[in-house]
Every structure is written in structure tokens, then in C-alpha cells.
Amino acid sequence: MKNLQQTLKKGLFFFLIIAINWQCARNPVTGKREFSLMSTKQELALGKQSDPSIVGTFGRYDDENMQKFINEKGKQMAAISHRPNLPYEFKILDSPVVNAFAVPGGYVYFTRGIMAHFNNEAEFAGVLGHEIGHITARHSAKQYSSQMIGQLGFVIGMVLSEDFRQYSNLASTGLQLAFLKFGRNHESQSDKLGVEYSTEIGYDAHEMAGFFQTLHRMRGDGEQIPTFLSTHPDPVDRERKVNRMATKQQTKDQKNKYRVNRNSYLKMIDGLVYGEDPNQGYVEGNYFYHPEMKFQFPIPASWKTVNTPAQLQIAPADGKAVILMNLVQGKDANAAMQAAISKDSLQVLNKRNITVNGLKAIELTANMQQNVRLLIYMIEHDGRVYQLSGLSETANFSRYQSTFVNTFSKFKELTDPTKLSKKPERIRIETVTKTASLKSVLQSFNMKNDRLEELAVLNGLSLTDKIKKGTLIKTLGE
Secondary structure, three states, X not given: OHHHHHHHXXXXXXXXXXXXXXXEEEOOOOOOEEEOOOOHHHHHHHHHHHHHHHHXXXXXXXXXXHHHHHHHHHHHHHHOOOOOOOOOEXXXXXXXXXXXXXXXXXXXXXXXXXXXXXXXXXXHHHHHXXXXXXXHOOHHHHHHHHHHHHHHHHHHHHHHOHHHHHOHHHHHHHHHHOOOOOOHXXXXXXXXXXXXXXXXXXXXXXXXXXXXXXXXXXXHOOOOOOHHHHOOOOHHHHHHHHHHHHHXXXXXXXXXXXXXXXXXXXXXXXXXXXXXXHHHOEEEOOEEEEOOOOEEEEOOOOOEEEEOOOOEEEEOOOOOEEEEEEEEOOOOHHHHHHHHHHHOOOEEEEEEEEEEOOEXXXXXXXXXXXXXXXXXXXXXXXXXXXXXXXXXXXXXXHHHHHHHHHHHOOOEEOOOHHHHOOOOEEEEEEEOOXXXXXXXXXXXXXXXXXXXXXXXXXXXXOOOOEEOOOOEEEEEEO
């Protein structure tokens, strides 16, 4: 065994030496040769493979004018980038989370959440340039190369250690989740490219810097932070640096005027869905309601939820357990349960037929891996089968089991007309009729006092800012 370990270690070392010598690609942005295990062809293939999963998870936001806008600006910017020949695609995802990200091969995504928080075209253009910058500088390819080395080392670890073998699936998942996280140097380089690209197509990159102030205020309110901010500790410092870069780039570029286009952008997003879309399910008063599929069940007190078209995730703050709910394939609960047992190689501990508020169901307790236990309810409702799963480490399972049961056993048909008819909140653009503070202006449009600070952030302003008559501002309505 010891000789095998030494042989494998030597083999890994030898492979890395060969890879470093053979796979040094020239970076399109810096012009320098850099170690890479991913070719352009592989980047294209990975992006094409990832896109359906991303769109399937979040869903596309259907707005023809907004899609036309991001296509037009995206193609314009891609054409002047360091990699103009990639087949870029630009998409708006139906998610309230404020985020933008890119994957290899030219795929760039904006959530409707971040589109709601931009206050002009120039802010959008700066972030667009930042994300295209991740692609042109091959940051994802570099992450892939680091990941591949990690996986090679991990394979060696599996051979050497029984403990490693137990957690192989979990570890692989962790590597995949880390894939889109970039280091500080990558983020700084993408900031620079965002300034460069947005300036070159005629936008004022100082607005990109100003958007970091909005994100800084969101961080203070405990909001989720976009991917392009997650690895940088200080948005305010970043704002200063981007401002300096914008001034320097404009001095170099020497256009007579740089566009901001505030009013045209605000008019375009008038009617944009803001926050959770009730049609996709929503949380209210510690209950999850789904008007379209007509069901409801309780959410454990203080647990957080993440809702996507593919799956609802519910977890406590300490992350030591999770509840997952999704629609599954199968003609009935029994067929769906058998498929789940087979797919995840579950070790069944207990399985029984039950009824949940008049609905046919199956309850299963099983081990997923040696240290992970789960409770599953397969519930038939209105011609569909719903899977509710509660997972935790085996040592903690008894602590959460009653919470899982209490949640799953209260799944039932939704019949309350007020819950079924709930409409989404939307961005509404209004024209200020009288010069006043933002606070007074918002109150004049009947905005609730407990939403005023949120609306100030949404507008990229402070409540004490004086707003001139004729100015367009964002409000919220149905």
C-alpha cells in the first residue's frame, strides 16, 4: 500500500509538470502565457452544457424590451472586448436576488433583482463590462484549472483514505459550488475591464462606481451580496478605485461626452416584478403558499428560504439541517419513492404508507451516506407528486426530526382566495410633481413608512436628498 501511495504521488507530480509545460495559453487581456487546463473549445462546451441547468434552476424573466436591451448592449460591448469572436449570450433570470455572473464560453446572466436596482444604463454597462471581463480574462478557465488540480489531489486522497472515500460526493459538490467564486485579483481586473469596456462604448463609468454604494448599503441591511462583490471586503474602497479608474480611462479615451441615460432606463423597467413572485410561491406569516399549484405548508420559525423554479430550500441559520421541496417524476408516490431510493442509493430504515390531510403519501426514513440521515414524504396532489426531504447529520437527526414531521404533515391544498389571488409587487416609475426631500416625495405616492429606506436604496438615493420637480423615481405597486 505504501508503494502504491508513493507511485500515485509521483504520477500526480509528473502529470502536473507535463501540464504546466504543455498547457500554457496566452491570456487575451494581459498577453501573458498562463497555465491552463481548459482550451477555448472546452470553454464553449462547458458554457453550453451549464446554460440549460442555470436557466432551469432560476427560469427566464420574460420581458421582450429588457431582453432586446441587454442583447444590444451585450453584443456592442462584446465586439470591442478582448475576445470578440465568442458566441456571447445574455439572459435575464427570474430571480429576486441581486446578482450578475458569467460562465465560460460567453454566457452572461443578470437577475431581475439587479436590473431593479440599476438606476441608469451606465450602471448596467459597468457591471456588464465586469462580467464580460471575467470571460475575456479567462477567469473561469483559471478556476477550472485550479479545480482540476484539486480533484486530482482528491482522487489520490480517496485511494489513501477510507474517510475521504465516504465524503466523495459531498466533496465533489463543494468543488463545483466553488467554481464561480473569483479571487480579489480577478475581481479587480474585471472592475478595470468593466471601466474600459463601458467607457469605450460611450458610458460614464463613474456610475459603475456609484453602484457600489448601493451594494454597500444593501450589505448593511443584511441583503445577499452579488457574486462580483462576494470576495472583496470593502465596497467603499472599491468605489474609490473604480472612480479613479474611470477618470483615468476617460482622460485616455477623450470622448466629448459620456452617456448615463437615466430616464430611458427607468422607463424600460417600469412594471418589472420586484421581490418574490407569488406565482412561483411565497412565504407569508411562517407559511409557504403556491397559488399556481394550490398547496401550502408551514415554514419553521426563523428558518431562511431560497425559492427557485426547480426547488425550494429551507434551512436554519446554523446550516446544520435543510428542508428541500420539489416536484418529481412518477405516476404515483410509490413509483417516485422507488426512483429516489435508487437514484441516491438510500439505505432504507423505515417506510410506510400514510395520509397527509387527505392526500396519499409515503413516509421514508433512510441513510443517504454514513453520516447523513433524511426523512422523505412523497405526497400526491392534483395529479402531481411532491417530494419533501429533511436532511441532517445522523448525530443531529433526532434534534430536527420533529421539525421535519411537523412541516411535512401540514402540507395541504390551498383554498384561501386571498392567498390564491396574491399579485406580485412591481417597480412603478413616477414623476415628481413638487421639489421636496425623497422621503416626502415617496410619502406623497403613498409608500409605507417601513419601506422608505428600502426604496431609498432602490433609487440609489438618501431619504434627505432633495428631488427636483420632473424627476423620475421608483415606487412600488401592483
